[in-house]
Amino acid sequence: MDPDETVAPPRSSLLPRLLLVPLLWSGLALGALPRGGSPQRVLYDLLSEQQLLEAEDLSLTLLQGGRLGPLSLPPGLPDLDPECRELLLDFANSSAELTGCIVRGARPVRLCQTCFPLFQQVASKMDNISRAVGNTSESHSCARSLLMSDRMQIVLILSEFFNSTWQKANCANCLTNKSEELSNSTVYFLDLFNHTLTCFEHNLQGSTYSLLQLRNYSEVCKNCREAYKNLSSLYSEMQKMNELENKAEPGRHLCIDVEDAMNITRKLWSRTFNCSVPCSDTVPVIAVSVFILFLPVVFYLSSFLHSEQKKRKLILPKRLKSSASFANVQENSN
DSSP states (O other), rough: OOSSHHHHHHHHHHHHHHHHHHHHHHHHHTTTSSSSSOOOHHHHHOOOHHHHHHHHHHHHHHHSSSSSSOSSSSSSOOOOOHHHHHHHHHHHHHHHHHHHHHHHHHTOHHHHHHHHHHHHHHHHHHHHHHHHOSOOOOOGGGGHHHHSSSSHHHHHHHHHHHHHHHHHHGGGGGGTTTSSSOHHHHHHHHHHHHHHHHHHHHHHOOOOOSSOOOOOOHHHHHHHHHHHHHHHHHHHHHHHHHHHHHHTTTTOOOHHHHHHHHHHHHIIIISSSSOOOOTHHHHHHHHOOOOHHHHHHHHHHHHHSSSSOOOOOOOOHHHHHHHHHHHHHHHHHH
């Protein structure tokens, strides 16, 4: 080998020094390092040999794993079987997706109609964990390791939270019996709801308003009356059907999606637009009310007409009759 030829330093010793170059230049920029001298000389001036070795070890650690600490757990710590770890990761990913869907569908409420596939997925992952058995014995099964190995029982708490949220929302009332899809009545209601909101939006575009006057919503009230009546009638029918199907369970509501949609529509119609729907039973109600009011008058009038008012007649004795006749004769003679 030519003595003048320069030997390249090993790659393992070159990379840590390259990582420290930005630190040196930053120190020069800040005025903390002297201007003269080579970077290698400056480096040895600032760091002792032990510190330099530690810096090189740190750089190698960052290059190898991108993180600090050991690459594997100590042998004394408990660890999961690969099958159990895979089940746990599947449940974690499904739970994260369901949580995001629930939060995104919180306002306006779109919980049941958008998140039911994810809820079924989480329930399926939970069933897999509950039924999973380890390779060694039942005492070391995945269910025992994941569900009952500590006081917190995080997996169980999270699963119970999802089940409680689903039950409080009454999402089962929006789905078919097997919970595979939305029921026909729910789909029809949501279509009418979207149609009603579209009608509101289109008729709002033509409404005129000024800064001194309130917006004129007469076009909305006139053109969207039929759509609102159809939606309200369908909601009432769904309530009646739900009461008939759940006679043994009082207080059961429709699913939260349907209830929230109807509440939004009613607030827009009555409060925002100040519209009203005339009742179709107004004439019969008025007729019955008038008839009830006139019942006392009819009763007393009929009693007066059909009852005989007997006059009491005074019957005089015979002696009084004769004396009265004698007195009349005398008066006539005079």
